[in-house]
Amino acid sequence: MARDGAAYVCQSCGAVHTKWAGQCVACSAWNTLVEELGSRPPGALAPTKATKARGLSFMGLESETLTPPRIETGLAEFDRVCGGGVVPGSAVLIGGDPGVGKSTLLLQVCAEAAARGASCAYISGEEAAEQIRARAGRMGYSRAPVSLAAETAIRDILDGLKRDRFDLVVIDSIQTLWSDNHEAGPGSVTQVRACVAELVRLAKKQNCAILLVGHVTKDGQIAGPRVVEHMVDAVLSFEGERGYPFRILRAAKNRFGATDEIGVFEMGETGLRQVHNPSALFLGDSGQRAAGAAVFAGMEGSRPVLVEFQALAAPSAYGTPRRAVVGWDSGRLAMVLAVLEARCGLSFAGRDVYLNVAGGLRINEPAADLAAAAALASSALDVALPQDCVVFGEVSLSGEIRSVCRMEARLKEAAKLGFKRALAPSGAADGAPIPVAGVSRLAEAIRRIGEEDWKA
Ligand SMILES: Nc1ncnc2c1ncn2[C@@H]1O[C@H](COP(=O)(O)OP(=O)(O)O)[C@@H](O)[C@H]1O
Ligand SMILES: [Mg+2]
Ligand SMILES: [Zn+2]
Structure with a gap:
């Protein structure tokens, strides 16, 4: 290993390697290994402080509530893919190519859910508040009661979310987040994993639903959504063919619903239009x-x-x-x-x-x-x-x-x-x-x- 605490991390799958190589042996991607400080190779875990174990308390399988409560966003195509609405306390990752319309979709989800009485926050690390306002205006949501913030520091985001509790929080995107606890740069596997872990913990603690945007990358310069897939409750992908206005939302993983549902949208001037009859x-x-x-x-x-x-x-x-x-x-x-x-x-x-x-x-x-x-x-x-x-x-x-x-x-x-x-x-x-x-x-x-x- 070159330096203390340094290792080579695959930005595509998150595998940690002790030596640099042109190809990741775990996922076969080329040129995706990047040296990251503060990420230890497997087996070299941090020494843990000896704390006293508290033991387990077991419970039965019976429960009063059979189905988890859901926040219906009002965007029916989105709700169906989630399994009938977003589950409070869950974290959902929405992956897709840059420009496919993830920000547009989630702003629409926020605005529609807010109009139905849910408290919603949209936190963007990619665009300034003015840009988001302009998009909301174009989509006809300029009066929607959504709380807007432009922030990338996870410390400030967590602090803000602890002070004001929301039902639904959008983080756009996970690749812009950074934590000063880690030396690795923003967008690296170490940073993305650490920040998402904090947000998932917050979601469970405050029983709020967190929607995370993740860009899918092919060049391996920033960490892809795959490196956090195992931490979240649902992974949705937003897809579209170049040259077609259709956009399809699919669930790749869902702890609260089936994974074979799709949501169909049409991208237009005023945002995404739901397509309830895709056959036509x-x-x-x-x-x-x-x-x-x-x-x-x-x-x-x-x-x-x-x-x-x-x-x-x-x-x-x-x-x-x-x-x-x-x-x-x-x-x-x-x-x-x-x-x-x-x-x-x-x-x-x-x-x-x-x-x-x-x-x-x-x-x-x-x-x-x-x-x-x-x-x-x-x-x-x-x-x-x-x-x-x-x-x-x-x-x-x-x-x-x-x-x-x-x-x-x-x-x-x-x-x-x-x-x-x-x-x-x-x-x-x-x-x-x-x-x-x-x-x-x-x-x-x-x-x-x-x-x-x-x-x-
Ligand atoms: N001013 C605009 N007028 C019409 N369409 C726009 C405008 N701005 C963005 N778009 C559409 O929205 C898409 C970008 O959507 P966005 O939600 O920002 O994508 P993502 O967040 O996935 O990168 C563009 O590809 C374009 O089709
Ligand atoms: Mg965006
Ligand atoms: Zn890999």
């Missing part, structure tokens, strides 16, 4: 659907979402054909292509294949297999699927179509949006609100797509 957004304008397009009836958490899969299979100019996919798993694409080839005689050799999920949404469900296969086959055969048809179903390696969860909810959403039929696993037909062309094998589904009467 992701389907785009419903002009004539061309060959290569298939509408997937998916589920995002408890909500059905319809989204268009677009495929293009074009003759390849080079030796090795290209496979490019946006919004879906490339391994899954390779599997579906292999099954189409082996079980349906539809060859993609010598063709470039592009697959795109419209609107910037990312799909992780196996239920999307059949929609992707239908889009690919439609492009390869150059026949358009019926305009009013939705598709879903899991494809197995043997070429079978398997049932998926929540088939009725998917079909109901499709019916609600004016779709008149579905290409789906045979099990979906019972009690379906729209006619279902039930298929049990992928070859059968592909044959269906080529048939004429199906289009009438």
Whole structure:
């Protein structure tokens, strides 16, 4: 070790190393090791003062209150992702790329919650109070009773929060905080961890909810949100594709709710608009659907979402054909292509294949297999699927179509949006609100797509 108390800390995952290296052995990130004073390598813990143990007092599992009380912020899309509102005494980390709209979202959460009677504070270390006021004005919140502060010193923040108790506190961002107890610079792993630990302790003590903003970094210059994930109760990520106004809030971890819910927003001049009906957004304008397009009836958490899969299979100019996919798993694409080839005689050799999920949404469900296969086959055969048809179903390696969860909810959403039929696993037909062309094998589904009467 170079100096007393110095060590090399990975700014991406927080692993502590005794020697500098180009790559972190813990998370494989490159150029993320930074020398930090006052952070000890593992095993070199500070000598603790001998204090007398107090013993444990055990409790039963029964409790009067079954569900934790929640602060409903009034921003329904945000509340749902949190599991039905923010839990007092909890710490929530909201991560995202710079500029995605984290500050905008949390100012909106503060203002909406304040309008419903919660006491809210917004503490920014990134912007001056004047800038935040200007944003609030633009968003129409200039009269919201939010307490505003621009501060980065954790000592002053804690002091202020101990004097005035709030129901909800936003800290924007964890990377600007610093504590004079540590020698490492602001934004380093040591500082970020120490400051977040203090805030989490305060949240529990005062039973207030703390919302922490964390920038996701790729360059490793400042500590990423990953280094504090284990300390907080919930980790949400705010995502958006460049060039699209849609923003999606997802839970990556939640001690008080499910992690498969998403919140959908649209970024505009006056801030974020909640999108309660994402299907209409992701389907785009419903002009004539061309060959290569298939509408997937998916589920995002408890909500059905319809989204268009677009495929293009074009003759390849080079030796090795290209496979490019946006919004879906490339391994899954390779599997579906292999099954189409082996079980349906539809060859993609010598063709470039592009697959795109419209609107910037990312799909992780196996239920999307059949929609992707239908889009690919439609492009390869150059026949358009019926305009009013939705598709879903899991494809197995043997070429079978398997049932998926929540088939009725998917079909109901499709019916609600004016779709008149579905290409789906045979099990979906019972009690379906729209006619279902039930298929049990992928070859059968592909044959269906080529048939004429199906289009009438
Ligand atoms: N004056 C403005 N008019 C319209 N949109 C703006 C304005 N200022 C910022 N924005 C939008 O807000 C986004 C920045 O949001 P912000 O909440 O500051 O992001 P983050 O906190 O995640 O870095 C910008 O990318 C831009 O789209
Ligand atoms: Mg910001
Ligand atoms: Zn690392």
